Amino acid sequence: MTLSxxxxxxxxxxxxxxxLTGESAYGRYAEHTRSCDPQAPVMSRREFEHSRTDAREADPREGFRCC
Structure with missing residues (x-):
């Protein structure tokens, strides 16, 4: 097996x-936001993760999470 x-x-x-871990979700979000409207503000990584967690926990299809 070669180095390449x-x-x-x-x-x-x-x-x-x-x-698998969702690590690439922020990159896709930022790229999409910038391509649709370059003047639109892009949430910070922290804001994005909070928003994503809140949306996931508010969705009844995801089930109840205690922590």
């Missing part, structure tokens, strides 16, 4: 883990 093969596999594993 290792890098390619590592990149795919990194992408998969970021998608």
């Amino acid at each position: 093969d290792v890098r390619r596999v590592a990149g795919r594993i990194r992408w998969y883990v970021r998608e």
Whole structure:
């Protein structure tokens, strides 16, 4: 296995883990907001995570979470 093969596999594993954990959601949000309206304010990472958590907990399909 060459170095480029290792890098390619590592990149795919990194992408998969970021998608699985939701780590890439903020990047997609920021990119979408900037592409739709470059003048629109983009929430900070912290604000985005709070908003996302609040929306998830308010959705009855997600079920009740105690913590």
